[in-house]
Amino acid sequence: EDQVTQSPEALRLQEGESSSLNCSYTVSGLRGLFWYRQDPGKGPEFLFTLYSAGEEKEKERLKATLTKKESFLHITAPKPEDSATYLCAVQARGSGTYKYIFGTGTRLKVLA
Amino acid sequence: NAGVTQTPKFQVLKTGQSMTLQCAQDMNHNSMYWYRQDPGMGLRLIYYSASEGTTDKGEVPNGYNVSRLNKREFSLRLESAAPSQTSVYFCASSDLGHEQYFGPGTRLTVT
Numbered sequence: 001e002d003q004v005t006q007s008p009e010a011l012r013l014q015e016g017e018s019s020s021l022n023c024s025y026t027v028s029g030l031r032g033l034f035w036y037r038q039d040p041g042k043g044p045e046f047l048f049t050l051y052s053a054g055e056e057k058e059k060e061r062l063k064a065t066l067t068k069k070e071s072f073l074h075i076t077a078p079k080p081e082d083s084a085t086y087l088c089a090v091q092a093r094g095s096g097t098y099k100y101i102f103g104t105g106t107r108l109k110v111l112a
Numbered sequence: 113n114a115g116v117t118q119t120p121k122f123q124v125l126k127t128g129q130s131m132t133l134q135c136a137q138d139m140n141h142n143s144m145y146w147y148r149q150d151p152g153m154g155l156r157l158i159y160y161s162a163s164e165g166t167t168d169k170g171e172v173p174n175g176y177n178v179s180r181l182n183k184r185e186f187s188l189r190l191e192s193a194a195p196s197q198t199s200v201y202f203c204a205s206s207d208l209g210h211e212q213y214f215g216p217g218t219r220l221t222v223t
Contacts, residue, residue, distance in 0.1 A: 034211050043116075043202050043214030044155075087155070091209065098143055098162045099170065100212060104154035 002027045002092050006103035013078055013110050021073040021106045023088030033071050035064050036087040038105070044087055047073075078110045113138050118203050118215035125193040125222045133188040133218050135203030141213075143206050144186035145170075146178060148199040149217075155202065161186055162208075193222045 003026045013019055025033065032051050036044035048057040050066035057064045061082065063074040073086055085105040092101070119134045137144065146158040157170030161180040175197060177189045186205075190197060198221050204212040 031209050036214075041217075043204075043216050044212075046211040046213065049211050089155075089212075098160055098168075098208065099157060100145075100206075102155040104152065 002090070002101050004088055004090055004101050004103040006086075006088050006106050008106060009104070010107040011109070013075075013108070015079055015110055015112050016077045018074070018076045018078070020075070021086055021108070023071040023073070023103055024069060025071070025088075025090045025101075026069075027090050027092040027101070029093035031091040031093045033066055034089045034091070034100070035071070035073055036089065038085045038087055047086075075108070078108075080110045080112050083108055083110045115139065116203055116205055116213050116215035118201075118218050120218060121216065122219050123221070125190075125220065127194060127222060129193050130189070130191050131193065131220075132190075133201055133203075133220075134185070135187065135215060136185045137203075137205040137213070138184065139205060139213060140183070141205035141207050142183070143208060144180065145204045145206075145212065146176075146186070146188045147202045147204065148172065148197075149202060150199050158188065158201075193220075195222045198222045 005024045007022045035047040038044045048064040053068045085107045087105045089100045089102045116137045142163045145160040147155045159178040161167045164183045179187045201218045203215040206212040
């Protein structure tokens with residue numbers, strides 16, 4: 001069964017304290033892995049797409065990496081405005097390729 | 113470009129009432145989706161439409177129906193609302209293999 005697990009569930013960081021969020025996945029052939037940011041009361045906002053092991057993407061203080069079993073979202077010197085829930089999703093090849101499977105997210109709080 | 117729009121933003125229903133949630137996208141995407149989001153459960157797929165003229169069940173379709181009205185619009189109908197359908201509903205669109213774009217959500221309470 002295709003599955004996505006995110007850890008930790010919640011994370012509190014001091015401003016400037018770098019850390020990483022984990023997304024472990026089990027799928028029968030990965031078409032793509034996606035990272036989203038969700039602010040309270042809003043819809044998820046797209047951050048990155050990764051398609052193959054070894055691929056990396058960066059945007060400001062965020063860097064996403066991908067291996068054959070997991071993805072990491074590295075946050076370097078975070079600021080309070082980075083506080084949000086970060087969601088990971090995968091899309092599998094084969095039957096049901098139009099479906100995206102989401103993890104339950106990591107709630108990040110960055111303290112000033 | 114408005115992206116993905118949803119109406120209404122908030123709704124309160126009594127058990128047994130019906131309603132339709134509307135979704136429209138202006139990005140010319142082929143695929144559209146309806147999710148519900150509940151605390152601790154993440155986003156769960158209710159129905160999706162891979163392309164205009166097709167719809168398929170997702171993980172939690174019971175109690176819902178959908179209509180892909182045209183390439184832009186995808187509606188979700190609750191025929192007889194139940195308290196278990198209290199949730200936040202998100203519509204999304206994408207092209208195959210690419211990222212999804214989400215609407216702002218509809219917060220539904222069923223009493």
